[in-house]
Amino acid sequence: MNNNSNIINNINEIIKIFDNSKKIIISTHFNPDGDAIGSALALWNYFKINNKDALIIIADDVPKNMQFLEGANKILKFNPKTNLHHIKQADLIILEDMNDYSRSVMLADELQEANAQKIVIDHHIGMNINSNNSLIDSNSSSTGELIWRIFSQISDFKLTKAIAEALYVAIATDTGNFRFPKTTAVLHRIIAELIEGGANPNYLYENVYNQNSFTQMRLLGRALSNLKLLYQGKVCLMALSEKDFRETQTNYRDTEFFVEKTLSIEKVKIGILISEVYQRGEFKISLRSKDDYNVQKVAFALGGGGHINAAGITLKSQSMDNAIDTVLRNIQQIV
Numbered sequence: 338m339n340n341n342s343n344i345i346n347n348i349n350e351i352i353k354i355f356d357n358s359k360k361i362i363i364s365t366h367f368n369p370d371g372d373a374i375g376s377a378l379a380l381w382n383y384f385k386i387n388n389k390d391a392l393i394i395i396a397d398d399v400p401k402n403m404q405f406l407e408g409a410n411k412i413l414k415f416n417p418k419t420n421l422h423h424i425k426q427a428d429l430i431i432l433e434d435m436n437d438y439s440r441s442v443m444l445a446d447e448l449q450e451a452n453a454q455k456i457v458i459d460h461h462i463g464m465n466i467n468s469n470n471s472l473i474d475s476n477s478s479s480t481g482e483l484i485w486r487i488f489s490q491i492s493d494f495k496l497t498k499a500i501a502e503a504l505y506v507a508i509a510t511d512t513g514n515f516r517f518p519k520t521t522a523v524l525h526r527i528i529a530e531l532i533e534g535g536a537n538p539n540y541l542y543e544n545v546y547n548q549n550s551f552t553q554m555r556l557l558g559r560a561l562s563n564l565k566l567l568y569q570g571k572v573c574l575m576a577l578s579e580k581d582f583r584e585t586q587t588n589y590r591d592t593e594f595f596v597e598k599t600l601s602i603e604k605v606k607i608g609i610l611i612s613e614v615y616q617r618g619e620f621k622i623s624l625r626s627k628d629d630y631n632v633q634k635v636a637f638a639l640g641g642g643g644h645i646n647a648a649g650i651t652l653k654s655q656s657m658d659n660a661i662d663t664v665l666r667n668i669q670q671i672v
């Protein structure tokens with residue numbers, strides 16, 4: 338594994354490869370977020386106006402709150418029968434917001450084995466893909482910011498509304514709406530250009546964030562009313578049982594933004610959400626933290642994965658109490 342966090346190759350070389358490629362595939366990680374989808378669509382819209390044959394193929398469905406973006410309805414969910422041939426025939430594959438083939442799960446082998454030239458554009462550490470022309474910068478807020486860095490060096494680049502909206506969503510979602518640590522003055526200048534290019538912050542926020550269902554909010558109500566503080570108030574535990582989901586007609590997928598709420602409580606450094614997936618005898622665990630509290634360690638110890646401040650685990654367990662015990666025993670190591 339290459340642990341360089343910055344592999345900034347010649348951006349002009351990347352632009353030349355864009356120019357010389359005829360069949361382009363853009364792909365990103367499973368369970369795609371706003372940065373993954375927004376960055377893919379920014380590239381796709383750029384290639385489209387430049388009359389390039391480009392396709393986005395991913396391992397998942399496009400999240401509901403990203404479907405309004407221009408081109409989102411053209412994104413293909415990987416299917417070996419209907420679209421594998423596109424990957425095989427491509428002369429360029431752009432992998433963005435990921436740096437390890439395993440992040441694209443069922444697509445991983447197909448992408449790795451494809452003959453096409455590959456470009457990785459990403460802001461995570463731990464680059465694990467062989468590529469001579471990549472743009473990796475872990476000091477960057479988002480992949481969207483890196484895509485902008487490339488676009489801004491294209492001499493005849495024209496910022497369209499579709500590109501501006503896609504990049505705005507990419508950057509806004511990966512910076513928690515411009516409040517995470519990598520939110521810089523430079524980034525705000527980029528955002529200013531995107532707004533001038535047609536991105537409307539209010540419209541985009543409404544479409545991306547204010548799309549919760551009524552049942553989801555009732556589930557959140559339950560989650561909040563049962564919160565527990567542990568370890569002198571440093572750890573906050575949120576737990577949702579099968580009963581909670583059943584009685585609110587929801588499921589574990591409806592909890593996407595819940596665990597972040599725990600970190601809004603004063604003094605809390607680590608937030609835990611445990612959701613029971615009754616049908617499978619599983620518990621989905623989401624961990625979030627602040628500062629140096631390393632929840633990745635806990636996730637790794639229990640067979641999960643993630644980053645220092647955000648990680649996840651799927652745990653087989655007899656009961657909710659057992660699952661909580663297991664997680665807390667490991668949390669103890671990092672508090």
Ligand SMILES: [Mn+2]
Pocket residue numbers: 372373434460479480511
């Ligand atoms: Mn990202």
